[in-house]
Amino acid sequence: MIASLVRACRHALSNDSAIPQIRREGAGLTRSGFLRVAAAGVLSAGIAVGAGRAFAAGSSGIAPVTDxxxxxxxxxxxxxxxxxxxxxxxxxxxxxxxxxxxxxxxxxxxxxxxxxxxxxxxxxxxxxxxxxxxxxxxxxxxxxxxxxxxxxxxxxxxxxxxxxxxxxxxxxxxxxxxxxxxxxxxx
Missing domain, CATH: 3.10.450.50 (Nuclear Transport Factor 2; Chain: A,)
Structure with a gap:
């Protein structure tokens, strides 16, 4: 998740950002820009967790017997x-x-x-x-x-x-x- 946040922040702070609402302002992001970046990171993390669960079920998609x-x-x-x-x-x-x-x-x-x-x-x-x-x-x-x-x-x-x-x-x-x-x- 941290890597996703770092990537989103770097992307948001770049001059040619694809997220126009997040602007480069001196030392960092605006509060609303930070919240957008954080939301993007949480979304990315959620996708990663879902992928992790699918991976845990194995390539066959069969859930492991954990009990x-x-x-x-x-x-x-x-x-x-x-x-x-x-x-x-x-x-x-x-x-x-x-x-x-x-x-x-x-x-x-x-x-x-x-x-x-x-x-x-x-x-x-x-x-x-x-x-x-x-x-x-x-x-x-x-x-x-x-x-x-x-x-x-x-x-x-x-x-x-x-x-x-x-x-x-x-x-x-x-x-x-x-x-x-x-x-x-x-x-």
Missing amino acids: LDKFYDAWQDRFNAHDIEGMVDLYVADVTYINPEGKELIGKTGVRADFEGLFAMKPQIDLHDRKHIVYHDIALTTNHWTLKLTDAAGKAQELTGGGIEVVRKESDGGWRFIIDDASRSAS
């Missing part, structure tokens, strides 16, 4: 909606992801491919027995899950399992997986 207690709710909602972009946004770029079959995948590309294949079967999941232990901006989380889907042969299936994950609070305030191991037994 750890709602993180699994968001994951479950996005999963059940088969929202691939929303799901991938919950992972850091270089995540270590272990799918339910125990296959280790590194990065969002692997996460995306795994979920795209799974979403083709129109699954629905219920995450329960959710727990997390927090240390500063990192949390160890666990859950049990029940997954219902229809396999390629058209047969309804119900699978159970558990997950143990590590999530980290990122610079935009959102929690994201840095390690997601969905291959644990639900026993």
Whole structure:
């Protein structure tokens, strides 16, 4: 905001100002000229704040999940909606992801491919027995899950399992997986 005010003041004090009401008078601006410059700076700052919020939502426009207690709710909602972009946004770029079959995948590309294949079967999941232990901006989380889907042969299936994950609070305030191991037994 200060930079916006400085630019507006410099512009207003220049000889070829585009704001005719703000005049150069000796040592500075008139009171009304200052108020116009301040209003321009506040307007500029407001635009910058809006842009900052849009940037915080990521280039995808998806708002980060900033409440750890709602993180699994968001994951479950996005999963059940088969929202691939929303799901991938919950992972850091270089995540270590272990799918339910125990296959280790590194990065969002692997996460995306795994979920795209799974979403083709129109699954629905219920995450329960959710727990997390927090240390500063990192949390160890666990859950049990029940997954219902229809396999390629058209047969309804119900699978159970558990997950143990590590999530980290990122610079935009959102929690994201840095390690997601969905291959644990639900026993």
